[in-house]
Amino acid sequence: xxxxxxxxxxxxLLAAGIRALVHQYGPGLGYLATVRADGGPRVHPVSPVITRxxxxxxxxxxxxxxxxxxxxxxxxxxxxxxxxxxxxxxSGTAHPVADVERVLELAQQMRAEPRVDxxxxxxxxxxxxxxxxxxxxxxxxxxxxxRQVWRDPLLPHRRGEDLLDQRSDPNREACEPRECAPPCLSx
Numbered sequence: 001x002x003x004x005x006x007x008x009x010x011x012x013l014l015a016a017g018i019r020a021l022v023h024q025y026g027p028g029l030g031y032l033a034t035v036r037a038d039g040g041p042r043v044h045p046v047s048p049v050i051t052r053x054x055x056x057x058x059x060x061x062x063x064x065x066x067x068x069x070x071x072x073x074x075x076x077x078x079x080x081x082x083x084x085x086x087x088x089x090x091s092g093t094a095h096p097v098a099d100v101e102r103v104l105e106l107a108q109q110m111r112a113e114p115r116v117d118x119x120x121x122x123x124x125x126x127x128x129x130x131x132x133x134x135x136x137x138x139x140x141x142x143x144x145x146x147r148q149v150w151r152d153p154l155l156p157h158r159r160g161e162d163l164l165d166q167r168s169d170p171n172r173e174a175c176e177p178r179e180c181a182p183p184c185l186s187x
Contacts, residue, residue: 001093001124002152004055011150017130019050021078021088027110030088032057033075034067042067048076048123049110055090055123056097058112065119068094074123085133085145092124092152126152 008015022028028048036042044064049056057076059065068074072095078088097103097120112118128150134143 001126001155003053004050004123004125005053007125007128007150007152010153011128011148014128014130014148014150017132017148018078018088018090018128021081021086021130022048022050022076024081025079029079031077031079032064033077034064035071035073036063036067037070045079046076047110049106051106055125056106057094057121057123058107058110058118059121061117061119068121069096076123085131087129087131089129089131090123090125090127092126094121094123096120097122125150126155 002010004015022030028046028050030046030048031043032046032048033041033043042064044062046057046059046064049058059068072093073091074094075089075091080087103120106112106120130148132146132148134146
């Protein structure tokens with residue numbers, strides 16, 4: 001489980017591209033996927049906070065917060081840009097932040113309502129992916145997407161990651177998403 005700063009140190013250009021997509025509209029915007037108690041996915045829009053040191057997310061008392069308290073796995077996907085099909089994806093684990101000074105600093109910075117029952121989580125980075133789609137004139141053949149993928153090298157290989165490698169290999173022929181990607185990564 002790499003921190004955001006460890007990920008940035010390992011892949012600064014990839015991290016900058018992901019940060020740019022998450023913050024393309026100013027504040028961070030994305031879709032947070034958590035694991036429901038029955039094992040199914042739960043997806044909600046959130047406003048992640050990317051600082052120089054860490055990736056955070058404020059969550060009010062809600063099903064998604066209870067999901068993370070029970071099962072700390074998450075996936076975060078950027079909001080789609082207006083001008084392209086580019087996308088950013090992160091997955092890892094979420095942990096409540098215990099440093100009261102850090103919580104208060106970010107709450108003030110992000111104008112978090114003090115009377116709301118929210119909790120600040122730090123999100124680690126196990127997998128990061130950035131997909132850039134070339135702009136094409138209407139009616140022309142679509143150029144293959146360029147995928148950059150980073151995996152925390154300290155984590156063991158997980159089911160489906162070999163499929164992620166196939167999608168990120170620029171020498172591999174383009175394929176339909178359902179053929180080469182786990183469901184959480186396909187469109």
